Amino acid sequence: MHYAGSFPTTRMRRNRQDAWTRALVAENALHVSDLIWPIFLTEGKGQRVEVPSMPGVFRVSTDVVAEHVAEAASLGIPAVALFPYTPMESRDEDGTEALDPDNLTCRAARALKAAHPGVGIIGDIALDTYTLHAHDGVVRNGEVHNEETVEALVTMSLNYAKAGVDVVAPSDMMDGRIGTIRRALDAEGLIHTRIMSYAAKYASGFYAPFRDAIGSLTGPDRTGPKDKKTYQMDPANTDEALREVALDLAEGADMVMVKPGLPYLDVVHRVRREFGAPTFVYQVSGEYSMLMAAIERGWLDHDRAMMESLMCFKRAGANGILTYFAVKAAKIIKAG
Template sequence: MFPLIRNRRLRTNETIRSLVRETILSPNNFIVPLFVVEGKNVREEIHSMPNYFRLSLDLLEKEVKELAKLNLKTVLVFVKVSDNLKDNKGTEAINPNGLMQRAVKVIKNAVPDMVVMTDVALDPYSSYGHDGILENGMIINDVTSAILAEMSCSHAEAGADFVAPSDMMDGRILEIREALEDEGYVNTGIMAYSAKYASAHYGPFRDALDSAPIEGQHVPKDKKTYQMDYHNRIEAIRETQMDIDEGADIVMVKPGIAYLDIVREIKNTFDVPVAVYQVSGEYAMIKAAAEKGWLDHDAVMLEQVTAIKRAGADMIASYFAKDVVKLLHS
């Protein structure tokens, strides 16, 4: 006896498969990370991130115009700061004429409708490569949060639409939200890195910004005292709840593909937009395996970003954003 229900009827050909497809990618789903450096006509390929570049401000302007033509509408900005501008207090982070502040203005002048998100953390500005101020071998939480709030206001003044605190200090979302409100930036949003894990997938990113923790006496060798332990799931829910209660508009899980259970848990628990960061290590692994001929680059790339969206991500920060959208257009 043959079954009345044959699920394969809905897989007969690509037209039918696309008709019943549950998860659809579009340019609206992507946030494009951008790395910015000082100089003119600088386009430096990042060694550990093939075909991804650090850009000077003049080429940044060209890049965001190209993104707009692809209907990519949101960028997340990171800056590579010169060593002579780094200190333990992140002084350069609040310079109104700093590289981040100028980058925001360049993007907004080039494409006024582009949504600009800015990285808020001290590691690019820290002489120790940490996300907070170091005292007696420890990262000091509350003093760091105060500087992050000042940094956020500086970005808002430059024209940022969202600030994106990636530091994982306790209570920093509330401090940032209150500072933005006090300064009149009531419409500046916060995308909180709510469940950011102490992951081994970040190596190429730290190469891109020269922001890895330095080795030295009384300097923590890693970020495990403030980023989350990857063994934990319930803790991610607690962290996310705190950020929402403190005023976060968007919450983020980072990294991506190894944390899809966390993405789904957060999406099922909270009624807020959820972002996922498909990080540099995830990008580099696909690039390296494809270069060896061990896998199909485009097929794996599309499968992974689709899996991230299927898990519950409303938006994906991805170094593949341009490549994915070009494939979607084709």
């Protein structure tokens, strides 16, 4: 038999032939330690209420939040992120409930830290869950006032840290807030409290189910604020995201986040390559609900679509993922 001549056919399929081979040559892997589980909180006792626009996602009261998180803790999910549903009667124009050291988030943090001391607690720092107008800051003369908002965020951060929150996560997109919060934490001796900055948070159309979950679909048409574009980023921009990240890291952020996730994989990739800093991504409510809507109609396979969407974030370079799928994904990962 004659073997001389041109090179043999390159067969890329050889390394796809068996499951063990595919595992050996896989370039990325998803681990339970990559997952952060967002939790919605509500007032009351014994409450576990499903969010209408987010199938399988619940608001829970502080007396059952530790039980709610127990499975996540047993699976090895390293952290949860807390978001309160503040009753309308506790909201006002300035979001003063956010400044109460015994508010819903602070009480939940204390309960979780007592029950699950090894689980990290991330506290959302913004006023949208506490204000009647649902903006992320204090509104003065029709505009979100930067400096007055930052003052409120500092108070929130200090209260949360003292209640047991390990990581404060400013999601407001005010200028200069990271440095101001870092200085305040250090001055209070809270030097181990980390800051996860929502550094590249876009003015996205994918947040509506989240606003449903936290009760911020305000106004007669229940759409929430018409315009957060004066502080959240333009979806057209990526260079601007790098400037935002650079500023927040220089001001003392320990970790940075890109939000939303799937529509902004290019931003995740650029941020991780440019800075090499711990980079997180939020698979937001609209992404979750969009997938779940197709899954419930039988158009997508739940586990395959879920795991593929999460792997995309790892491939883009994310160190960790905030996802409402965290517990379900962790079970699949654990099962091997």
